Amino acid sequence: MDNPLLYAKKLEKTYRSGATAVRALNGISLKIRRGEFVAVTGPSGSGKTTLMNILGCLERPDSGCYRFDGLQVGELSDRHLSRLRARAIGFVFQSYNLIPTLSAAENVELPLIYSTPPPAAAKRRVRQALAQVGLAERSRHKPAALSGGEMQRVAIARALAAGPELVLADEPTGNLDTQTGHGILDLFSKLNASGTTILLVTHDRRVAARAQRQLHLRDGRFA
Numbered sequence: 001m002d003n004p005l006l007y008a009k010k011l012e013k014t015y016r017s018g019a020t021a022v023r024a025l026n027g028i029s030l031k032i033r034r035g036e037f038v039a040v041t042g043p044s045g046s047g048k049t050t051l052m053n054i055l056g057c058l059e060r061p062d063s064g065c066y067r068f069d070g071l072q073v074g075e076l077s078d079r080h081l082s083r084l085r086a087r088a089i090g091f092v093f094q095s096y097n098l099i100p101t102l103s104a105a106e107n108v109e110l111p112l113i114y115s116t117p118p119p120a121a122a123k124r125r126v127r128q129a130l131a132q133v134g135l136a137e138r139s140r141h142k143p144a145a146l147s148g149g150e151m152q153r154v155a156i157a158r159a160l161a162a163g164p165e166l167v168l169a170d171e172p173t174g175n176l177d178t179q180t181g182h183g184i185l186d187l188f189s190k191l192n193a194s195g196t197t198i199l200l201v202t203h204d205r206r207v208a209a210r211a212q213r214q215l216h217l218r219d220g221r222f223a
C-alpha cells in the first residue's frame, strides 16, 4: 500500500496583523513516505518554519488538506492534536530550547509527561534516548555545562524519547560550527537508517545535500 506518512494538498497560510497580510504558504502539496529523509530548503522568509509548524500539527492551515498517517488533521480537536504530537512527532529547533534548570535527563523526560509511561519505563526510555545520541555519560549535566553540539544532542534525545515516527528539525545546525553540524547530521542519518522519517528545514544547501530528497521553497511555493 502506498499510504504516505505525510500527505498535504494545496496548503495556504496567511498571517494578518492590522492592515497588512503576509502570504506565508501559497498552495503547498507534498507526499512524504515512511522512512524518507527529506530536506526543505529556501531563503529566509520563504515559509519553511510555517510549513514545519503545520506538518508538525502546531499550527493549522487556512485551507487545504493535511493527512498524517491517514488521519485528517483538520478534523482533529486541539486535544487530539496534542496527543498526536506527543506520540508521533519529535521536534528539534535551532536554539535547542532546553530548560536551563533541568539536567539533560530531566529535559529528555519532559515530553513523556504527555504520554505518561510508568516511571520505570520512562527512565528506561530517557536512558535509551541519551545513549542513542552518544550522551549516556552526560545525563546529570545541566545545559550550561554542555557544548552547543551536546545541547543539540540532548534536544534530539528529547525528540526521540516518545519513539516518534517523524522527526521535524528546523535549522538544527544553524547555531553550530561546520564540524559539529556534521556530527548532528550524521546522527540524523543514523536515526533515518533505523527507520525514523526525518524532515529537515534549512537555508543551507550543503546541509540539505545530506537528505535523500530536497524540496525548494520560494515565496510560499515549491520551486
Ligand SMILES: Nc1ncnc2c1ncn2[C@@H]1O[C@H](COP(=O)(O)OP(=O)(O)O)[C@@H](O)[C@H]1O
Pocket: 015, 016, 017, 022, 023, 024, 042, 043, 044, 045, 046, 047, 048, 049, 050, 051
Ligand atoms: N506569526 C507570524 N505573524 C506574522 N507573520 C509571520 C508569522 N510567522 C511568519 N510570518 C511571515 O511569514 C513569512 C514566512 O515566514 P517563515 O515561515 O518563518 O519563513 P522561514 O522559516 O523560511 O524564514 C515571512 O514573511 C514571515 O515574516
Ligand SMILES: [Mg+2]
Pocket: 048, 049, 050, 170
Ligand atoms: Mg524559519
